[in-house]
Amino acid sequence: MKEIKAIINAYDHIDPTKNKAALATVVRVEGSSYRRTGARMLITDDGVWVGGISGGCLEGDTLKRARLAMAKSEASLVTYDTTQDDQYQIGVGLGCNGVIDVLLTPLKIGDSNNPVEILKSCMNERRQTHVLLTIMRLEESWESLGAGQVVRYTDSDSLNVFGTIQFEIEEAIQEQLQKGKSGPKSFMLEGGVAMELFIEILPPEVHLVLMGHQYDVLPLARLVKEIGWRATVVANPQKVMQKLFATADALVAPADFDSILIDNHTAIILMSHDYKTDKYNLPKVLQTKASYIGMLGPRVRSEKIFNELAQEGIHLTDADMIRIHAPVGLDIGAVSPEEIALSIVAEIRAVFSDRDGSALRLRLAPIHERD
Structure with missing residues (x-):
């Protein structure tokens, strides 16, 4: 989603009286490839591009072919085969061992039916x-x-x-x-x-709702924004760091929690560092559609919350326990707030991708699922 937003921003700054543009889109991948289907690159005829369709291996050749497509005002489908030991084949020696189809589409700037304008309409909804x-x-x-x-x-x-x-x-x-x-x-x-x-x-971008105002919220919000996700902080505006106002997409007072749009692409992190606050918030967030709920702190703390809620007549179901991740994050030995943020974000990505978060060298199947 971050790449799409960068492409839209670059597209909006193109002067059609000076430059032509084309969109390169990965539409098919067979075997291994650094980028998967849906990867995009906006290209202008002056040699500038935004986004990417590989790890930097194919962009140069795609730039040349995109210029030709712009000159002809005609879309073209280009196949890059990195499986063949052919010195004339772009990608040979890369070790990707895959076949990638890239669609090059010249753009009519301002035409509501061009691919970037359609992407823009999706992002605005x-x-x-x-x-x-x-x-x-x-x-x-x-x-x-x-x-x-x-x-x-x-x-x-x-x-x-x-x-x-x-x-x-x-x-x-x-x-x-x-x-x-x-x-x-x-x-x-x-x-x-x-x-x-x-x-x-x-799908919509991953949305993290961070419920807390302590200093460790900031590095987590920064990392979320760096990878292109959405960050909403739930806290008293008078208690949060000023830098958070410029980092988070939204800052919501606890009383207005119900105004937040929470769907199954949303993760919620309880990180107030206050036992009573997290205990109060847990039943509330379980009523939402959030697919992931993380609780900061040791296991004994979360188990105490579960037991007390049960004594009060609030029993967590098996489905609730699948959504709750406590302690939150992957076991990477994180110590600093920045490392803890990395641990949390990595676990959320793994859960949303239906992966276990273990080392790739232990994975027997290909890194990316194949049809």
């Missing part, structure tokens, strides 16, 4: 999961469709542009939504015209 359909390849011209075109899926009617196969496409969309991942799909339009679509599932 209330938190939700968006579905974007990008035409990767079209065998021949068909109706008003063309390679590089992006269709935003909102309901069945938004698929009317695809004719009679709209229900087939919607079925594929629901399949990708269930998987929670993006991917390419092939379809056959009326008249036997072959089409490849990149079905992109674009």
Whole structure:
């Protein structure tokens, strides 16, 4: 999400009287690759780019090809094969051992239908999961469709542009939504015209709600913003550090907690350093849709809170205990507030990715799931 926001910001500062622009999007990955589908790079014809489609290996060649696409005003699909031992193949010797398809789409600056403008419209809306359909390849011209075109899926009617196969496409969309991942799909339009679509599932940014006002809130909020997540601090504004006002996306008084939009892409951290406050807040946050609830402090402290709540008639269910992470964070030997912040953020990323947070060298499967 951070990359998308940076691309939108750079796009908004392009002077169309001076520069042309194109968007490079990774639409298919087979095997291993540093970046996955959905990675983007905004390119202008003066050689400037924002974002990335690899670890720096393919950007130079993509820049040249994007300039050609801009000159022709025509989208193109480029395949980079790093599995072949061919000295003429870009990527040889990189050791990535993967095949990456990159779609290069020239942009009409200001056109509401260009891919960046569509991304912008998604970012400007209330938190939700968006579905974007990008035409990767079209065998021949068909109706008003063309390679590089992006269709935003909102309901069945938004698929009317695809004719009679709209229900087939919607079925594929629901399949990708269930998987929670993006991917390419092939379809056959009326008249036997072959089409490849990149079905992109674009969830909202991860949202951390930090409930506390002590000095260790600041390094956690800073790290959250650095990786492109959203940070909301729940605390008395008169008690927080001034630097926090410029770091967090929002600062909410405890009495206004219910005004915060909390969904299943939200994590809540109880870090007030006050036993009674955390005990009071735990039942409240369990009533939200937050997928992750972390409690700062030793295990004995959290177990005491659980026991006291049970004695008061507030019994935590098995589903509650799955969401609660106490003590919060991964076991990395964190000592300083900054290291503790790293431990917490790493565990949240692991939980949201359905991983166990162990060392990658112990993982027998590929780093990224493959179809």
